[in-house]
Amino acid sequence: MNVPSHRRALLEALAERLGERGLLREPEAMARYVADWAGDRLGEPLAVARPATTAEVAETVRLCHEHGVAMSPQGGHSGLVAGALPAADGGELVISLERLDRVRDIDPVNFTMTVDAGCILESVKQAAAEHDCDFPLSLGAQGSCQIGGNIATNAGGLNVLRHGMMRQLVLGLEVVLPDGRVWDDLSALHKDNRGIDLKQLFLGSEGTLGIVTGAVLKLAPRPTQSRTALLGLPSVTAVVDLYGLARRDCSDLLNAFELIPRRCMELAMEATPDLGDPLDDAHPWYVLMEVAASGPLDLDAMLEHLLERGMEHGLVEDGALATSEAQAQRLWQFRESMLEGQRRRGEHLRTDISVPISAIPAFVERAGEAVMAASPDCEIIAYGHVGDGNLHFNILPPPDMAEADKRDHLHALEERLFAVLDDVGGSLSAEHGIGRTKQAAYLARLSPLERELAEGIKALFDPEGLMNSGRILPPR
Amino acid sequence: MNVPSHRRALLEALAERLGERGLLREPEAMARYVADWAGDRLGEPLAVARPATTAEVAETVRLCHEHGVAMSPQGGHSGLVAGALPAADGGELVISLERLDRVRDIDPVNFTMTVDAGCILESVKQAAAEHDCDFPLSLGAQGSCQIGGNIATNAGGLNVLRHGMMRQLVLGLEVVLPDGRVWDDLSALHKDNRGIDLKQLFLGSEGTLGIVTGAVLKLAPRPTQSRTALLGLPSVTAVVDLYGLARRDCSDLLNAFELIPRRCMELAMEATPDLGDPLDDAHPWYVLMEVAASGPLDLDAMLEHLLERGMEHGLVEDGALATSEAQAQRLWQFRESMLEGQRRRGEHLRTDISVPISAIPAFVERAGEAVMAASPDCEIIAYGHVGDGNLHFNILPPPDMAEADKRDHLHALEERLFAVLDDVGGSLSAEHGIGRTKQAAYLARLSPLERELAEGIKALFDPEGLMNSGRILPPR
Numbered sequence: 034m035n036v037p038s039h040r041r042a043l044l045e046a047l048a049e050r051l052g053e054r055g056l057l058r059e060p061e062a063m064a065r066y067v068a069d070w071a072g073d074r075l076g077e078p079l080a081v082a083r084p085a086t087t088a089e090v091a092e093t094v095r096l097c098h099e100h101g102v103a104m105s106p107q108g109g110h111s112g113l114v115a116g117a118l119p120a121a122d123g124g125e126l127v128i129s130l131e132r133l134d135r136v137r138d139i140d141p142v143n144f145t146m147t148v149d150a151g152c153i154l155e156s157v158k159q160a161a162a163e164h165d166c167d168f169p170l171s172l173g174a175q176g177s178c179q180i181g182g183n184i185a186t187n188a189g190g191l192n193v194l195r196h197g198m199m200r201q202l203v204l205g206l207e208v209v210l211p212d213g214r215v216w217d218d219l220s221a222l223h224k225d226n227r228g229i230d231l232k233q234l235f236l237g238s239e240g241t242l243g244i245v246t247g248a249v250l251k252l253a254p255r256p257t258q259s260r261t262a263l264l265g266l267p268s269v270t271a272v273v274d275l276y277g278l279a280r281r282d283c284s285d286l287l288n289a290f291e292l293i294p295r296r297c298m299e300l301a302m303e304a305t306p307d308l309g310d311p312l313d314d315a316h317p318w319y320v321l322m323e324v325a326a327s328g329p330l331d332l333d334a335m336l337e338h339l340l341e342r343g344m345e346h347g348l349v350e351d352g353a354l355a356t357s358e359a360q361a362q363r364l365w366q367f368r369e370s371m372l373e374g375q376r377r378r379g380e381h382l383r384t385d386i387s388v389p390i391s392a393i394p395a396f397v398e399r400a401g402e403a404v405m406a407a408s409p410d411c412e413i414i415a416y417g418h419v420g421d422g423n424l425h426f427n428i429l430p431p432p433d434m435a436e437a438d439k440r441d442h443l444h445a446l447e448e449r450l451f452a453v454l455d456d457v458g459g460s461l462s463a464e465h466g467i468g469r470t471k472q473a474a475y476l477a478r479l480s481p482l483e484r485e486l487a488e489g490i491k492a493l494f495d496p497e498g499l500m501n502s503g504r505i506l507p508p509r
Numbered sequence: 510m511n512v513p514s515h516r517r518a519l520l521e522a523l524a525e526r527l528g529e530r531g532l533l534r535e536p537e538a539m540a541r542y543v544a545d546w547a548g549d550r551l552g553e554p555l556a557v558a559r560p561a562t563t564a565e566v567a568e569t570v571r572l573c574h575e576h577g578v579a580m581s582p583q584g585g586h587s588g589l590v591a592g593a594l595p596a597a598d599g600g601e602l603v604i605s606l607e608r609l610d611r612v613r614d615i616d617p618v619n620f621t622m623t624v625d626a627g628c629i630l631e632s633v634k635q636a637a638a639e640h641d642c643d644f645p646l647s648l649g650a651q652g653s654c655q656i657g658g659n660i661a662t663n664a665g666g667l668n669v670l671r672h673g674m675m676r677q678l679v680l681g682l683e684v685v686l687p688d689g690r691v692w693d694d695l696s697a698l699h700k701d702n703r704g705i706d707l708k709q710l711f712l713g714s715e716g717t718l719g720i721v722t723g724a725v726l727k728l729a730p731r732p733t734q735s736r737t738a739l740l741g742l743p744s745v746t747a748v749v750d751l752y753g754l755a756r757r758d759c760s761d762l763l764n765a766f767e768l769i770p771r772r773c774m775e776l777a778m779e780a781t782p783d784l785g786d787p788l789d790d791a792h793p794w795y796v797l798m799e800v801a802a803s804g805p806l807d808l809d810a811m812l813e814h815l816l817e818r819g820m821e822h823g824l825v826e827d828g829a830l831a832t833s834e835a836q837a838q839r840l841w842q843f844r845e846s847m848l849e850g851q852r853r854r855g856e857h858l859r860t861d862i863s864v865p866i867s868a869i870p871a872f873v874e875r876a877g878e879a880v881m882a883a884s885p886d887c888e889i890i891a892y893g894h895v896g897d898g899n900l901h902f903n904i905l906p907p908p909d910m911a912e913a914d915k916r917d918h919l920h921a922l923e924e925r926l927f928a929v930l931d932d933v934g935g936s937l938s939a940e941h942g943i944g945r946t947k948q949a950a951y952l953a954r955l956s957p958l959e960r961e962l963a964e965g966i967k968a969l970f971d972p973e974g975l976m977n978s979g980r981i982l983p984p985r
Binding site: 140141142143144145165186187189193197198200201210214216217218220221222223224225226227228229230231233234236237238241242253254255257273274277280281282283284285286326327328329330331335338339387388389390391392418420421422423458459460461462463464465466467475479480482483486487489490491493494505506 | 616617618619620621641662663665669673674676677686690692693694696697698699700701702703704705706707709710712713714717718729730731733749750753756757758759760761762802803804805806807811814815863864865866867868894896897898899934935936937938939940941942943951955956958959962963965966967969970981982
């Protein structure tokens, strides 16, 4: 590779500062830094920097800034929108946070912990559990995703309903700004009203304003008991009505309230045949719900009361209440197996949209009609987190379609889906962010004023446009 | 008053656009717009604009921007840091939101409501209750404070422990920017990850970046039962330890967990003699706690279990559990009467600081020593919200001190208090904001980097420095 002189000078300076473990330049060594969970793959990075401390991150960024070299900060490679992949032109330095993996401090009395940004989410959860606390962020990728990436993308996951997104779980941040200066705001205060809350800008800005190197996280009491139920319901409207009843009857001890169509149960049983049909009869829609408590409450009585009321109101047709941990795991197995069943069907359209909860029934119906009108042989798989209004409205292409045609076909269907979404005030990215993959659809809907403000913020923090630029907003 | 020509031109234009009800210029009519709850009073406003719609707010702001006249947006006059009072030089136009007082929409299925910024908090709570929902922000000033002011100051109050500050309760905003353009982000989505979350900047920036005119608020189920208990404890350490136990045993159904020293109980009994001593013996410290639920849980059993465990661990010496609404009100009466008792003692230092919960015991001890060393005859009244680490560490001056000396004396003690606070990583404003009153102490602690970023944000939104300038940051 013919490396221009300013980049060569940077690499020499970095090699000296970071040492052998801290800078990777061989293509084989760099291979795992150019792909993410979605399988997206762009170009080759200029090199991969692996600083081990905040000071080394700061020095790396300072040198990039000095030499005018663009940066691509990287966490656990579990992104789905190509936001953390180096650019195709080979000009970006990947800065991996993986060596910043220390739990710095746990304060169970304050219900907080302070961690390096490169800590794996699962290890953070384990460390909290050792102190009888819970870090409630729960994601499919928790065994590999990093806290810094969770912060940069304002991650959500299964327990948003009860504990909120990452934004609600962060009390303080340490950030290396695009010029290499360190902004230390590692506050462990639960309540603080001193001026503009700058840390909010870094949450969800996908690394475009700076690199998070540390965070103070909010903990909850560790749950000591939980109950899982699978219910069969006649309609999406019944699901949404039951949600309102459940929040009330369960006094907001709901951890999860998942909407699952019959088709997904079938996909799950296809993928894992020994699961068997969970209820005596088939139902058009299912709810998989979990409640949890850290104290000695009677959760069985609470759920039985909810089921009775749900049946009285004609919302619930049938239900199974897990009476053991093994039974609960079997119910959750349906949700995992349905994802596996979906994967086995090959290329399909994945979305992570959101709508107001009250709009879920109309949206599912209208979006379904719009998609089926354009492509009568495709198949819709719409499931999601009711309490967040977050739906995975996914589409399997017609089974007989040629592989080469699928991508364009699905893209056209996505446009139809998004048009209905716009109509109900929904979001085309409730969870995964914008990155590069969703940039065009995002920009098409961004008002000139909002774009001006977002670009102004970016220019304020990163006037040279070197920090993860081209993600969310186009490069200037 | 000799009004310069650019201001006269503005007033003429405003009179034409807003009509007689919309523009006040007589001193008597303007009197109630120049004082706030703390009794702070600065100068006279240029005039008071009372726009009735978002479009009229936008037009008012646009005209001010065009004529280069400074603006002082105003809510319900319940501020405590002189942040919403017009400047002393008579050059600021007050823009009161009081006529924007419509509840625009309630969507109980989505657990949201959309309101004008001038809605009184109490009326918002009532409107939510009519739909079997709860808007959980609860403040002493809720009968007069407005939602827009709650948003601008990121208000907290009694239930922060369970429901968070205003930041956690806002899903969408409508804001008139300092040049009069309207930014419409009235989204009712519970989960949304499209780019930088600009609305976060307006929460807590005290009207310095724009005027909030509308908001989408998050609702909770309406509680159907609650229980109140008053407990006697031997030490602040026991209070903090009991808090950890209570969060676990009560499965986070805690609404309030208030720390009260014996001295405050005495002040309460002085102010309301027929209250009587609530427990058989006096205790050095008390906890007033409330749990609430929207479903049929056995809260009595839950609290009794907590009390037993607290006694087993030597944390709780004695306790009274209210068994009726009247008894619960009587227990809460202690908290109200102690504030009244404090007020009767005349001028005193009020603070609204916060520290990590784990630092509360050491802070109360060290801050007490520092203050008493400097002023052995003053009296410390330290109470607060344990779950937020938010303490009102207040100081009554020596009883024999001349009135004229009190202010300087208390200011000197505040400096000593803040020095201990700095040492434990605390905040000098957990609740009331910076405004003008706390600006000097705030700026003295602001790092040059943080100041640069905050000033950059201000300059981006308000390059002419016309919007509530001089609050939080000094005027440029």
